Amino acid sequence: VRSLEKERIREVDVGALELVDHFKQKLLSKSEASDTNMTITGKMNLINSQNINEEKPSTSNFSSLNITYWCQDNAKPQGNVKRKYEAQIRAKLTTLTQQLVSNKVNWIEVIAVDLSTQVLKTMAAYLDLEDDGDAFNASIGTVLQGHARHRKFLTRVCEYIYEVKFDKKCPVIILYSLVNDSYKVLI
Incomplete structure (x- = not known):
């Protein structure tokens, strides 16, 4: 998962089963910081995770x-x-x-x-x-x-x-x- 934090891109390897929990944690931490940043970052995370799904067999779309x-x-x-x-x-x-x-x-x-x-x-x-x-x-x-x-x-x-x-x-x-x-x- 790639995310934008304080003008830096951060990459984290997350298993398919932990992906939802990771997004929830990110969204909760971002909602405390700022609502506008949360929607932008949430969209970035979703876009980047979809790109990863197309490449790796261990992610949600191709987990099986x-x-x-x-x-x-x-x-x-x-x-x-x-x-x-x-x-x-x-x-x-x-x-x-x-x-x-x-x-x-x-x-x-x-x-x-x-x-x-x-x-x-x-x-x-x-x-x-x-x-x-x-x-x-x-x-x-x-x-x-x-x-x-x-x-x-x-x-x-x-x-x-x-x-x-x-x-x-x-x-x-x-x-x-x-x-x-x-x-x-x-x-």
Whole structure:
């Protein structure tokens, strides 16, 4: 959180859970000093905290956005490449995640894969996430028939989707293509 205090900018690292308490404390201390300064500083704090929310996964808008990378060669992106992908994914999903957060979705799992959009479309169309694990497992066969070339990789990704959806009870899973910079939502 960046705040303006006595013509100086002060930065404080605050966790997502403590953010509301921090704002309350700031507003109370400012209201004692001056009402006009409070509204200006409050607006500055809100603007700056919104900028931070767009950058860090541990803040309120993206507190529940978890990005997992799955590559066919088992090599996960490192360093700058990973940061580039994360920025790209967050930029592409900003509107969607804001809508989901406003609808009280508290956890979003993004599975970034090096597959084409066509494969993601097939997965989104045929994977059965509505019922139970048995229906899901039966639907995997349909996906694998359409993309035999990626059979082994798709099996691993589907196992992970099963774990996240049925074992960990994640409400929203987003499949993101690193190849085409596109995504499909699995709800």
